Amino acid sequence: MDQDAFTRVDAYLVEALIDRDEILDQALSDARAAGLPMINVAPNQGKMLQLLAEMAGARRILEIGTLAGYSALWLARALAPDGQLVTLEVEPRHAEVARRNIERAGFSDRIEVKVGAALELLPRLEGPFDFVFIDADKPSCPDYFQGALRLSRPGTVIVVDNVVRGGGVAEARGDASARGIRRMNELIAAEPRVTATAVQTVGSKGWDGFCLIRVVR
Numbered sequence: 244m245d246q247d248a249f250t251r252v253d254a255y256l257v258e259a260l261i262d263r264d265e266i267l268d269q270a271l272s273d274a275r276a277a278g279l280p281m282i283n284v285a286p287n288q289g290k291m292l293q294l295l296a297e298m299a300g301a302r303r304i305l306e307i308g309t310l311a312g313y314s315a316l317w318l319a320r321a322l323a324p325d326g327q328l329v330t331l332e333v334e335p336r337h338a339e340v341a342r343r344n345i346e347r348a349g350f351s352d353r354i355e356v357k358v359g360a361a362l363e364l365l366p367r368l369e370g371p372f373d374f375v376f377i378d379a380d381k382p383s384c385p386d387y388f389q390g391a392l393r394l395s396r397p398g399t400v401i402v403v404d405n406v407v408r409g410g411g412v413a414e415a416r417g418d419a420s421a422r423g424i425r426r427m428n429e430l431i432a433a434e435p436r437v438t439a440t441a442v443q444t445v446g447s448k449g450w451d452g453f454c455l456i457r458v459v460r
C-alpha cells in the first residue's frame with residue numbers, strides 16, 4: 244500500500260479533470276471548522292456521483308448519510324430545477340452544517356435534510372427515487388439496501404460507498420461494518436429485482452470501493 248502515491252494521483256486527477264468550485268471547497272472548510280469528521284467523498288468521487296445521476300436521468304435522489312452535505316451538493320447538480328434530493332442524517336450537528344452549506348450553494352429549494360436515524364425515516368418516505376446513494380453506518384447496509392429497493396422503480400440506480408474497507412470485506416469474520424457489507428452482498432445476490440457489481444478503488448481516501456446496483460424489475 245502506498246497511500247502517498249494514491250493521494251498524489253488523486254490530486255493530479257482532481258487538478259486535471261475537476262473544475263475548482265469555491266462553494267464546494269467552502270462546504271468542506273466549514274465542516275472542518277465545525278469539527279465534523281472529514282469522511283466525505285473525494286471531489287473526483289463526488290463528480291462520479293453527479294455523472295451517474297445524470298446518466299440515470301435522475302429527477303428524485305435519496306441519500307443516506309449527509310454529513311456536511313458535500314456529496315449531496317454534487318448529486319444535486321445532476322437535478323433539473325424542479326428535481327428533488329432527500330438526504331438523511333442522524334446527527335443534528337451534521338445536519339445543521341449541511342443546511343448552511345446547502346443554503347449558501349443555492350440548493351435549499353431542491354435538497355431536503357431530514358434528521359433522524361435512517362432506519363426510522365426510510366419507512367416514512369414515499370418513492371420512487373431514481374437514484375439512491377447509501378453512505379451511512381455500514382452495519383445497517385443490509386437494511387438500507389432493502390429500504391432503498393422498496394423506494395425504487397425499475398431503472399433506479401443505487402450506489403453504496405465504502406464496500407471494501409481496506410480489504411476487510413474479504414474476511415468472513417471481519418468487523419461489524421465488513422459483516423454488514425457481506426450480508427448486503429448476499430441480499431443483492433439473492434434478489435431477482437436487481438443486478439449489481441462492486442469495484443475496488445484507491446485514492447486520497449485509502450483502499451475502498453463502491454457497489455453499483457441497478458433495479459431491473
Ligand SMILES: C[S@@+](CC[C@H](N)C(=O)[O-])C[C@H]1O[C@@H](n2cnc3c(N)ncnc32)[C@H](O)[C@@H]1O
Nearest residue numbers: 283284308310313314332333360361378379380
Ligand atoms: C460517511 S458520512 C457521509 C458523507 C457524505 N455522504 C459525503 O460524502 O459528503 C456518514 C454520515 O452518516 C451519518 N449516519 C451514521 N449513522 C446514521 C444513521 N443511522 N442514520 C442516518 N445517518 C447516519 C453520520 O452521522 C455521518 O454524517
